[in-house]
Amino acid sequence: MNALLEDGTIDQETAVEQFLRMDRLPHIWCPGCGIGTAMRSTIEALLEMNIPQEDLAVVSGIGCTARTAGYLKLDSFHTTHGRAIPFATGLKLANPKLNVFVFSGDGDLFAIGGNHLIHAARRNMDIKVICVNNFIYGMTGGQVGCTTPTHSKTSTSPYGNYEPPFNLPFLAAAAGAVYVARWTTYHVRQIKRSVQEAFSKRGFCFVEVISPCPTVYGSRNGFPTGLDMMKYFKANSQTLAGADPRDVGIELGGKIKVGKFVDAERPTFQNMLSEMWGDIGLQENRMVEAE
Amino acid sequence: MSKERGVLTGEHFVNGDWACAEGALAAGCRFFAGYPITPATEIAERMSKRLPEVGGVFIQMEDEIASMSAILGGSWGGVKSMTSTSGPGFSLMMENFGLGLMTETPCVVVNVQRGGPSTGLPTLVGQADMMQARWGSHGDYEVIALAPQSPQECFDLTIEAFNLSETFRMPVLVMSDEVVGHMTEKVTIPRLADIRLVERRKPTVPKESYKPFQPTEDLVPEMCNAGEGYFIHVTGLTHNEKGYPVITAEAQEKLVRRLVDKVRVNVDRIIKLEERFVDDADVIVVSYGISARTAKSAVAMARAKGLRVGFLRLITAWPFPEKQILELAHRVEAFVVPEINFGQMAREVERCAAGHALTVPVTHAGGDIHHPEKVLSVIESTLKLRVKRQVPALSAQ
Amino acid sequence: MSRTEIRVSGFGGQGIILSGYIIGKAAAIYDKKNATMTQAYGPESRGGACAAQVVISEQEIDDPEVSSPQVLVAMSQEAYTTFASKVSDECTVLIDEDLVDPTAISKVRPQTFSIPAVRLAEEMGKKVVANIIMLGFFAGKTGVVSREAMEQAIVSSVPPRFAELNRKAFERGYDISQQAQ
Numbered sequence: 001m002n003a004l005l006e007d008g009t010i011d012q013e014t015a016v017e018q019f020l021r022m023d024r025l026p027h028i029w030c031p032g033c034g035i036g037t038a039m040r041s042t043i044e045a046l047l048e049m050n051i052p053q054e055d056l057a058v059v060s061g062i063g064c065t066a067r068t069a070g071y072l073k074l075d076s077f078h079t080t081h082g083r084a085i086p087f088a089t090g091l092k093l094a095n096p097k098l099n100v101f102v103f104s105g106d107g108d109l110f111a112i113g114g115n116h117l118i119h120a121a122r123r124n125m126d127i128k129v130i131c132v133n134n135f136i137y138g139m140t141g142g143q144v145g146c147t148t149p150t151h152s153k154t155s156t157s158p159y160g161n162y163e164p165p166f167n168l169p170f171l172a173a174a175a176g177a178v179y180v181a182r183w184t185t186y187h188v189r190q191i192k193r194s195v196q197e198a199f200s201k202r203g204f205c206f207v208e209v210i211s212p213c214p215t216v217y218g219s220r221n222g223f224p225t226g227l228d229m230m231k232y233f234k235a236n237s238q239t240l241a242g243a244d245p246r247d248v249g250i251e252l253g254g255k256i257k258v259g260k261f262v263d264a265e266r267p268t269f270q271n272m273l274s275e276m277w278g279d280i281g282l283q284e285n286r287m288v289e290a291e
Numbered sequence: 292m293s294k295e296r297g298v299l300t301g302e303h304f305v306n307g308d309w310a311c312a313e314g315a316l317a318a319g320c321r322f323f324a325g326y327p328i329t330p331a332t333e334i335a336e337r338m339s340k341r342l343p344e345v346g347g348v349f350i351q352m353e354d355e356i357a358s359m360s361a362i363l364g365g366s367w368g369g370v371k372s373m374t375s376t377s378g379p380g381f382s383l384m385m386e387n388f389g390l391g392l393m394t395e396t397p398c399v400v401v402n403v404q405r406g407g408p409s410t411g412l413p414t415l416v417g418q419a420d421m422m423q424a425r426w427g428s429h430g431d432y433e434v435i436a437l438a439p440q441s442p443q444e445c446f447d448l449t450i451e452a453f454n455l456s457e458t459f460r461m462p463v464l465v466m467s468d469e470v471v472g473h474m475t476e477k478v479t480i481p482r483l484a485d486i487r488l489v490e491r492r493k494p495t496v497p498k499e500s501y502k503p504f505q506p507t508e509d510l511v512p513e514m515c516n517a518g519e520g521y522f523i524h525v526t527g528l529t530h531n532e533k534g535y536p537v538i539t540a541e542a543q544e545k546l547v548r549r550l551v552d553k554v555r556v557n558v559d560r561i562i563k564l565e566e567r568f569v570d571d572a573d574v575i576v577v578s579y580g581i582s583a584r585t586a587k588s589a590v591a592m593a594r595a596k597g598l599r600v601g602f603l604r605l606i607t608a609w610p611f612p613e614k615q616i617l618e619l620a621h622r623v624e625a626f627v628v629p630e631i632n633f634g635q636m637a638r639e640v641e642r643c644a645a646g647h648a649l650t651v652p653v654t655h656a657g658g659d660i661h662h663p664e665k666v667l668s669v670i671e672s673t674l675k676l677r678v679k680r681q682v683p684a685l686s687a688q
Numbered sequence: 689m690s691r692t693e694i695r696v697s698g699f700g701g702q703g704i705i706l707s708g709y710i711i712g713k714a715a716a717i718y719d720k721k722n723a724t725m726t727q728a729y730g731p732e733s734r735g736g737a738c739a740a741q742v743v744i745s746e747q748e749i750d751d752p753e754v755s756s757p758q759v760l761v762a763m764s765q766e767a768y769t770t771f772a773s774k775v776s777d778e779c780t781v782l783i784d785e786d787l788v789d790p791t792a793i794s795k796v797r798p799q800t801f802s803i804p805a806v807r808l809a810e811e812m813g814k815k816v817v818a819n820i821i822m823l824g825f826f827a828g829k830t831g832v833v834s835r836e837a838m839e840q841a842i843v844s845s846v847p848p849r850f851a852e853l854n855r856k857a858f859e860r861g862y863d864i865s866q867q868a869q
């Protein structure tokens with residue numbers, strides 16, 4: 001398969017397929033789920049950036065979104081619940097030429113893995129984190145999570161969630177992320193652009209993608225289909241570029257503030273290391289191909 | 292250049308933790324992720340000083356879960372990687388230790404054992420994590436664990452742990468303890484050329500046909516690194532040879548049986564023991580780590596009294612030397628097993644002796660090492676039992 | 689039996705652990721014997737009583753514990769009272785006479801020798817070398833490690849710019865050990 005057509009244009013579908021493990025399809029995601037949309041926007045972003053495919057590595061934890069690692073035709077690592085970021089940290093430090101990104105869900109990255117996320121952000125580790133936030137633990141059947149809006153009904157908050165959710169951009173920004181953006185799966189072009197911006201920067205970059213989960217979140221909270229949720233995203237998203245991240249929290253059925261909230265410069269972990277030690281010789285220490 | 296600086300050839304008067312770090316460096320370890328914990332902290336401290344000198348990276352992670360995860364990432368990045376910890380941190384590492392086993396990721400984990408359970412005795416010795424080393428992560432698997440008895444062995448066995456981890460493509464444990472880790476003795480570091488090093492078995496097939504979990508003859512798959520264009524998928528889910536998840540009993544049988552067999556069929560390449568005076572022994576003292584040293588004193592005292600007592604030291608604690616214990620069980624009356632716990636490895640000795648010889652644990656709750664006199668008294672009382680003469684049926688079995 | 693057990697004791701900050709380390713290093717690296725040093729760790733060892741144990745032997749050392757020392761160094765009253773009352777009559781006991789009153793225990797061991805290590809160190813302008821003066825005294829009085837080995841172990845264990853000072857401190861202690869007492 002070649003994405004370059006006879007008339008010189010690119011066949012987008014073929015190009016996208018080069019980034020997919022076609023032998024693993026169909027995927028496991030439900031009809032109306034937004035994870036595939038987030039994945040596709042990410043692939044399109046990477047395609048346009050022309051980063052050699054072998055220089056990319058994706059790491060995920062556990063959950064519906066984390067399954068993305070298994071569909072991307074990259075060096076892909078599907079690790080344990082919550083631990084994608086420290087795994088990615090090790091991978092990046094061992095092979096600094098790799099563009100390492102984490103593609104995982106809100107529960108994985110912010111509940112069980114929350115500690116790792118804030119510390120990677122604090123260090124300004126040069127990894128990109130794409131977080132699909134569907135407000136729920138999808139794979140286990142719809143339990144309340146740390147992003148579930150207050151009053152939402154879930155299988156473990158049958159009377160309505162009585163906890164406040166995390167505001168993910170605020171948390172990532174406060175911990176030190178140098179790039180923070182949020183979009184919904186309605187904003188496919190914007191996701192693509194944000195992913196490209198994140199990959200163009202050095203340091204810890206965070207892109208949140210609000211996604212429908214009609215099966216176990218929407219169905220219990222007034223959005224029975226994916227289309228219902230997309231309509232809600234379309235009608236209620238407010239683009240507020242540069243908004244103070246502390247003001248972008250989400251309420252059940254409320255407005256969703258989207259946009260790029262942080263785009264800053266700060267030395268990365270790698271910068272600090274090489275400032276002290278020069279270009280450390282990990283490349284020469286890697287166990288190279290057998291002759 | 293950095294390889295030579297990694298090997299401090301010469302004689303040093305240093306503690307076990309220091310030696311462990313230098314062993315790792317000599318083995319080519321260039322990535323360390325860890326979290327401070329007594330009595331393993333000195334390993335991290337030494338690595339933080341030394342790794343930048345040899346072009347490696349040290350990172351202090353936010354906890355032991357992250358440390359274990361990071362070294363798996365480091366290993367797939369193509370760099371020999373290690374972490375070190377003690378009891379509480381070892382518990383935290385267990386889940387991702389299992390990920391390392393499932394994804395066949397070479398790396399080394401050092402546990403400088405202290406007294407437990409829980410926070411227990413941070414500054415005092417224990418050997419009660421031996422069963423956790425064997426079974427601490429969920430699921431069924433085999434592990435390799437080495438038990439150094441001295442700073443010299445901390446150096447030697449850490450190198451051996453790296454070699455085994457690359458040979459069998461799996462995490463390998465160094466089960467040190469507080470006394471060995473903190474005791475200072477002479478450590479001789481050979482020249483780089485005189486150190487046997489095993490490097491990663493890289494793919495020998497074309498990229499298109501490479502499968503990261505396809506076993507070679509000895510059941511161990513070849514391993515590529517990330518970034519080499521193989522586009523591998525690595526998952527903790529049950530997977531096929533290509534690495535793709537397959538959630539069936541058949542895939543589980545194929546994968547997990549191979550992971551277990553990978554160690555079981557290769558036990559003779561793995562297991563190392565030290566034997567003394569076993570040929571004429573009526574009783575054999577079986578021990579490991581720091582307990583083996585005081586046990587050896589006790590055996591020497593027994594021999595001086597004319598008692599026919601032998602000594603067997605488990606340099607390799609896991610896989611357990613089942614064959615060797617069974618064979619000895621046919622020849623001796625009893626095994627005496629001193630260890631700083633309530634009989635963890637003694638239980639293994641008893642299992643493998645299969646009723647052919649008695650097993651007498653010498654227990655200790657932790658906080659101190661066994662005194663040779665105590666071990667000697669158990670040897671003497673065991674000899675008095677004369678098990679096989681009293682119960683002929685037992686020895687006839 | 690060639691096994692010699694040594695306990696060096698005092699309080700935190702006196703360089704007790706370093707002294708034990710240097711004795712062990714002298715024996716293991718420079719006298720080519722075997723030596724094992726152990727010490728107490730953790731917050732308990734960062735202040736108050738402090739001790740290092742060294743075992744030296746021509747043979748392989750299996751048991752690292754010091755149970756009946758042939759040499760006890762006590763640099764504080766508390767350490768002396770704790771340990772000197774438990775040693776045998778054959779044990780050589782070395783004390784700093786300004787810090788330790790040997791009569792504080794019911795039976796002063798016959799082989800008890802004293803040196804004003806801290807005072808001598810102060811005379812040299814560096815109180816911190818008191819432990820090295822004591823090591824010189826130790827080498828001369830016990831012969832457990834050779835003079836040359838101890839000197840080499842000291843020089844290789846202190847920062848190079850303090851090597852000369854420490855060597856002099858060692859010699860001071862050694863010289864005094866050779867004077868009749």
